[in-house]
Amino acid sequence: MLSKREWAWGYLLIAPMALGLAVFYLWPIAQTLYLSFTESGVFGGYTWVGTANFTELLGDEEVLGALGNTLLYAVLVMAGVPLSIVVAALLNVPGLRGLSVYRTLYFLPVVTMPAAVGLTWRYLFNGDFGAINYLLGEVGIDGPYWVGDPDFAIYAIAIVGIWSTIGYNAVLLLAGLQGIPRPYYEAASIDGAGRLRQFFRITLPLLTPTTFFVVVITMINALQVFDLVYLMVDLKGPALSGSRTIVYLFFEKGFVQNQRGLAAAIAVLLLGLILVLTAIQFRLQKKWVHYE
């Protein structure tokens, strides 16, 4: 049994974190919930409008479009998770030379400012003068206007999204890989299993708890994508309709058009979406995640 004194210490020690959480997360969530039922004046002041914001959202084609774009982006970025597993497995090869160089290279995008990442890729993707289309031209392919064409923009953004998450995911997965006990591999090789077979029969199944965590985190982050859209796509051009995400729509309604109540309702909608999708993932994990 813990003494009163020990309880007090416990609370004291979690206080800084809990306080920060309350002030910067819980309170804003409560505020957003309240705001989503109001209509705001341009310079402050709110009037209660009930569920009007939500009914407006459900009938808005733009919301559906943004929802579709966001889900497509999330699926594309989640499709990059296997790539992270491969990278992590390669980085885990015993005796690999220049290991720290590779690790740095893959982790670099994670610690680079999103603004720098977005702008650099925007130049690379430029339809007329970009490096990517230049290289494609060298092999005879006429590259598209990656970030100018509504049909391509979300894919271009997803490529950058995958590129910038590989490092973070690989580091998590690497930790998972190193947690797999070596004797399994030794036993398998005595039984005559090759490298590839070991990977599919031992590594992948035993990595699933980490993979699950990575998939959940990647999805939550992907559903909240904003910075890459804001930085890479011309905000007045045709491409925005094919790449407007939920959070971008939130920004547009709240900060460009000054409809803050409506924007708050979008945020609530997104929160609900993330909760539901994450709950589904937790349900599904029983089917494919192996805990030792």
Next chain:
Amino acid sequence: MRFRLPLAGLLGLAVLAAGCGSSGEPAADGKVTISYAIWDKNDQPSAEKIIAAFQQANPAVTVKLEITPWDQYWTKLQTAASGGAAPDVFWMNSLNVGMYAEGGIIAPLDESKAEGLPEAVVDGYRHDGKLYALPHNVSIPALWYDKKIFDAAGVKYPTADWTWDDVKAAAEKLTDPAKKQFGILAPMWDQGGFYNTMIQAGGHVLSPDRKKSGFDDPASIQGLEFWTGLIKDRVAPVAQVYTDTDPIQLFQSGKYGMYYGGVWFASTYWANPEIRERIDVAPLPKGPAREAVILLGLANAVSAKSEHPQESAAFAEFVSSEPAQKILSASGGGALSARPGTQDGWFEAFPSWHLKETYDASMPHGVPYPATLNTAQWQDVQNKLLAEAWAGRRPVADVAKEIAAQMNEILAKE
């Protein structure tokens, strides 16, 4: 002890933040400080000179210049204004003035100080019959052209008498697919592009009482089709090109014959020695119905909550006065001064080009930039839908009618 560091840092930030708030009470010696917020870094040198001149005439007042880039300017200003901490004097445009006046954020100014300033610009800053900001500069769209491309194709340079037909004919002759060279640029741009042509064709963006959209007017549609037609005829690049590279930069590459730009691009183009002698400028060509040039001027507004309303108003008035306007022109920056007769310094800064002729020919045909209380909202609709027409996905007429319907809904709520 380590945990104290961030705490100390936070305290420091709090102190700084407090210092950033608006000016506070006058110091013991009767001196006051007012803040002046602008967004264009190109105007920093001229603003500093104007402030120096003002402070010399008013030794008791210090003006503090704050520059916030355009992308953050309005968000920041709105947040500050909501908290009652707007700068004392700040740049305003005609799109936002109604909202700020209605919200009680800015104070009405002395109408007599606007005397002599171009009416098409001044009128944009009136709300409910009162003047809420004093214009200090004016933006005029103009036709930039590449003389080298004209010479090579043997086409005569544009003149003040040019019409749409001349533009189309020249664009065709200047286009050379083999060289990836186009006769003209046709970006989807309201101020320098389709607002002008809509009105030149006899249409309108807003009804005179600003209560109805003019996008469904057949003449307005004709004005929009001027642009999509240039793209369809392949004498201008497709819509995606302008998305990927800013047309201001595209034009400098020497592959485009003409460009409906702004006279204010002069300082940008002058900075590029390669094109200085290669390009020139002419007034916008006439439309089938009339001559029209969209005039958009920026103005200075005074915060209604300013603690020094007199000094702030005096400063705003000074910026639009003849001496300050001459300082603005002479610094050869991005902007053309608003007060007629004060532009010579600016023309002289760019001697190679026909800027004075363009200015003189354009000003009599100035039309105010269309704006209402919720301009941003209906412009958003306009841009989203027009993008589909520009990309060639939907006919202009369909899109224009849909814009009109949605715009009317927004305007009805104002």
